[in-house]
Amino acid sequence: MKDRQPCQSEAEARLSSGSAIAVPAITISLKKQPLDCQGSIDAKSPQPTLTRHIAQKNLRPDLRVFSMIQTDHLTLRKPCSSDIDDLFEFLGDAEAMAYTHRDATWRDCRKRVLVHEWFRRKDGAAPWVVVNRADGRVIGWGGLYQDPFERGWGYEVGYYFHPDAWGRGFASELVARALVEADERLKLAEVWAMAHPSNPASKRVLEKAGFVEERYLPDRPRFLLRRPRPLVKA
Template sequence: MNLETESLVFRQFKRDDVVPLYEIQCDQESMQYTYVAKSLDDSRSRLIAYAEQFERLGYAPWTVLLKSNLKIIGWGGLNIDPFDPGWGTEIAYFFHPDYWGKGYATQLVQIALNIGLNELGLSEINAYAHKDNIASIRVLEKCGFLFQRFEPKLGRNHYRIKSWKLKTG
């Protein structure tokens, strides 16, 4: 099932997505605040590890495409880091720099939050952003995430949003 906004399509990762996503993941500018893929095989194994979470968790990051031409421009969504799972459910994403500043990360985070909190019933969702990644910090804050603390092990700020349920009766 694909999810759509006015300008984007979010769909489950396919193995054919590896090369276009690797082209973003190996770029130092694109990934300046996060993991840079060491090789195509490294990118493939990491992307597949994230995608395999869907069967177990019911969610995994999406491949992000421009709706107008179906060009792959990024990746992201809900996940539990398969390489360091102790940080809980989080939202992570990356986009090609040509598509920064267009509100696409905000659209992704909003859809992921809606699914996580409203459809899956998660009680909280985390996000981690490098302290110098001002654009991502703004996206998270705009979407309702609250700063928790700096996580020295990650070298990133920790943000969290919680689901609030009103108790009646």
């Protein structure tokens, strides 16, 4: 995995070109639109100062997104087309994705990332590329999103990491920041998540973040977990 330079996201490039993306039962026409605002935000400062702003006049303030967020150990940012090789290294690995969806081909991986990124404009959230701040390597993909291929589950938290990054607390750090987005920016009443019964470590990450098991979905098979928005003390 290589260090990456700042770049325009592939979804933004497709938006500028006026092409289209097909999603099951949906065809999304991508007309020329203003690009998303660009800026950075430190995890300790939920109200950032934009370093560069491109108009988002058609979006509610809660749906305006920032291209980069930094936590203690991670940089969370929107994907670029040059990230696909690094992402497919683990998103396409059968062992690494044993308990979740695996992209069979590089093209499948690119399509999934691109479709999620298009929905960032509509939903105000989509998976981030996760970069280890210590060495600049792409180590994961995930965060807060509504699954564009299964609309109906609501906003959920999901995460996928390279095996080299397992067991180092990065998933917990990512989930914590995703929930800040859910609570403080989007002000969601609840957030959902799923965990495979053979992957108890992932379930523990979610439970430590405040998720509670709602029920078991035998057809998937997955545990469905829910995390309500914390009550605000007067």
